[in-house]
Amino acid sequence: MFRRSAFALLMLLAGLAQANGRPPVFVLNSLDADISVVDPASLAVVKRIPTGKEPHHLYLSPDEKSLIVANALADSLTFIDPRTAEVQRVVRGIPDPYHLRFSPDMKWFVTASNRLDRVDLYRWQGSAATEPLQLVKRIPSPKTPSHLNIDTKSTTLYVSLQDSDELLAIDLTTQNVKWKQVVGKMPADIYLTPDDRFILVGLTGDKFVEVWDVSGVGAPKLAKRILTGAGAHSFRAWGDKRHVLVSNRAANTISKIDLTTLAVVDQYPAPAGPDDMELLTDGKTLLVTSRWAGKLTQIDTATHRVVKQVKVGKSPHGIWTLDHTPRL
DSSP: HHHHHHHHHHHHHHHHHHHOOOOOEEEEEETTTEEEEOOOOTEEEEEEEEEEOOEEEEEOOOSSSSEEEEEGGGGGGEEOTTTOEEEEEEEEEEOOEEEEEEEESOEEEEEETTTTTTTEEEEETTSSSSOEEEEEEEEOOOOOEEEEETTTTTTEEEEETTTTTTEEETTTTTEEEEEEEEEEESSEEEEETTTTTEEEETTTSEEEEEEOOOOOOOEEEEEEEEEOTTTTTEEEOSSSEEEEEEEEEETEEEEEEEETTTEEEHHHHOOEEEEEEEBTTTEEEEEEEEETTOOOOOOOOEEEEEEEEEESSSSSSEOOOBBBBBOO
């Protein structure tokens, strides 16, 4: 009886999610090897999608028809319809895809192989291709490549090296290393300003965001260290090309940084190890994965209050929905 009732509730919630016309929210449960599909109106989990081991990050395909989930320990990519939450295909034989990124010109697909200490460059062949990814080069990137970013011209790839406390720049035209720069403790996510001038580096082993000027010809120059909070980790653009959010995992806060002044202009509470974030199109609903509690947290940025928390899976990491503000 319980199983039938639970199934009926699941179908009802799934129907409500489709009826309101809003696309679902996807939360990657890294230690459960699955994805929670969340109704954006009620924040109820309406479906769980099995993946390979340790899904950490995800990215939209160039044709916007597939959400690509990287399963690090399964050496695979899961392609999911971002509107219906149906699995489209699984691409295997992609070694340790921890973080992933498409270049703005959509020619390059890049993975950071966290445990293998390298970055893999692929040519994108298209979602419909039998083999959508064509390996071009594997670039040694010691130690522990973590997060990726690419400039707007699709010429330079930036990589944070978590365990050697460095930032790496790779020329995508030649596939050669341009420079390597020592940064602060345990660099994680990196954010490139819309003008390609500054790289912001979240220092998870400290309480700062470092700002590096990468506009010159040679090595980057440290422009500023912004005090945000312990465990500065993941970035999410506000959508106005002027502000960016950073989650402070150990401080249980989220800081809003003004890119024109390079200063913190606002702060929000975010309990239980805030990690990745998504800002909905209303401009005030901020969703964040609370890593240590296994929950999805909703924050109202207008009132600076936690509105709701819902249980998802173990160690939730990446989060994404089509209903978001721009990522610049």
